[in-house]
Amino acid sequence: xxxxxxxxxxxxxxxxxxxxxxxxxxxxxxxxxxxxxxxxxxxxxxxxxxxxxxxxxxxxxxxxxxxxxxxxxxxxxxxxxxxxxxxxxxxxxxxxx
Numbered sequence: 001x002x003x004x005x006x007x008x009x010x011x012x013x014x015x016x017x018x019x020x021x022x023x024x025x026x027x028x029x030x031x032x033x034x035x036x037x038x039x040x041x042x043x044x045x046x047x048x049x050x051x052x053x054x055x056x057x058x059x060x061x062x063x064x065x066x067x068x069x070x071x072x073x074x075x076x077x078x079x080x081x082x083x084x085x086x087x088x089x090x091x092x093x094x095x096x097x
Contacts, residue, residue: 014053016060021094024063024087030055031096032082034074039066050074067094 014033032053039049050071052063070087073096077083085096 014051014062016053016062019056019061019063021063021065021067021087024054024056024061025089026086027056028084028086029061030082031074031085034078034081036071036075041066065094069093069095 014035032055034053035051036048037051039047041049046066046068048066048071050065050067052065052070052074054061054063087094088097
């Protein structure tokens with residue numbers, strides 16, 4: 001008999017206090033996990049939202065953003081999680097550094 005855990009994918013919830021992206025700019029964070037889902041606020045250039053789980057000063061935090069650049073970067077480097085990074089604002093977009 002199969003066990004549920006043998007075939008089910010665990011949908012881990014992101015935990016932590018919600019924080020605005022502006023409050024973490026240029027601060028080193030430990031990126032732990034993420035989710036990309038459909039946004040309830042549809043824009044013509046983006047209909048997805050990134051939920052980012054991270055630690056800031058040892059405390060669990062989450063933020064939500066529609067940043068295409070951050071979504072592309074986290075998807076590209078998801079196998080490197082967890083990692084230390086800073087989020088910077090460059091002109092009109094956010095990026096990991």
